[in-house]
Amino acid sequence: MDDLNRLEALSYFLKTKRAQLKPESVGLPSGSRRRTPGLRREEVAQLAGVSTTWYTWLEQGRDIKVSRSVLDCIAEALCLKRDEHEYLYDLALGTQIVSTKSQASPTTISPSLEKILSALTTCPTIITDRYCHIVGWNPAAAHVFVDFATIPESRRNLIRLLFSQKEFKVLAGNWEHFAKGFLSIFRAYYGQYSGDEWYTSFIQEMSNTYPEFKSLWMESQVSKAPEILIEFRHGKVGKMLFDLTSLQVQGEDDLRCSIYTPVEESGTEEKLKRLISAQ
Known part of the structure; x- marks a missing residue:
């Protein structure tokens, strides 16, 4: 993401978060003359203790100097969560994680990670990199989702x-909630790797191809580890419930381990065992 795209992303993020806030939630009167939802720019500026002009420039994506302390005030005024707060830092300060590994370089799973995948026999598990490319999975994931080995590697992006x-x-009963969770993770990567043009190209391609992606992406949700309860409607065993636990794997590849744990007393683990044994 070059500086122009970064500042455009900052502008859109601030506008979206301002529009999502209800005046009464921050102690302001809702009034009856509001033409648009959310707070006005001058209200955010007042809550943050900055001038309306300065905040307007920030929200317009102008290339102005900002400090972490002032961004902290903006984050508090907009009621940003921790991961959203860090995303604001990434975009406003031009923070960038530098990686020596290119997007085209193949990622290999370490033997220890392979062993973890194999050990999680009744927990579908997927390993993804910072581009959300699927680089590893276990048999349980292939049974519940799809056999990723049948999908060309170049298309194996979550x-x-x-x-x-x-x-x-078809599988996800709460598909939109499911998709929002992974998009919020993807947006966190998008902010962290602000110098990688791959993200800008990919988001543009997805927005042009899939209207649902564009609509959900515009909600600007950010979370490195969202809590997601997944409801699957499997064609062979019926309803399955999983809790998603998303873990960061230390290392330069910036891998993420997504573990789907069967919900207790839902019968999901037994159904999964039947799926695996029938193969």
């Missing part, structure tokens, strides 16, 4: 598959 594979939409 965000792309969520919108392009009908199996995911």
Whole structure:
């Protein structure tokens, strides 16, 4: 993301978060003359203790100098959560994680991570990199989702598959909630790697191809580890409930381990065992 795209992303993020806030939630009267939802710019500026002109420039994506302390005030005024707060830092300060590994370089799973995948016999588990490319999975994931080995490696991107594979939409009873969770993770990466043009190109491609992606992406949700209860409607065993635990794997590849744990007393683990034994 070059500086122009970064500042445009900052502008859109601030506008979206301002529009999502209800005046009464921050102690302001709702009034009856508001033409648009959310707070006005001057109200955010007042809550943050900055001038309306300065905040307007920030929200317009102008290339102005900002400090962490002032951004902290903006974050508090907009009631940003921790991951959203860090995302604001990334965009406003031009923070960038530098990686020596290119997007095209293949990612290999370490033997220890492979062993963890194998050990989680009744917990579908997927390993993704910072682009949300799927680089590893266990047999349980292949049984519940799809056999990722049948999908060309170049198309094996979790965000792309969520919108392009009908199996995911049919499988997930709460598909929109499911998709929002992974988009919020993807947006956190988008802010962290602000110098990588791949993200800008990918988001543009997805927005042009899938209207649902564009609509959900515009909500600007950010979370490095969202809490997601997944309801699957499997064609062979019926309803399955999983809690998603998302773990960051230390290392330069910036891998993420997404573990789907069967909800207790839902019968999901027994159904999964039947699926695996029938193979």
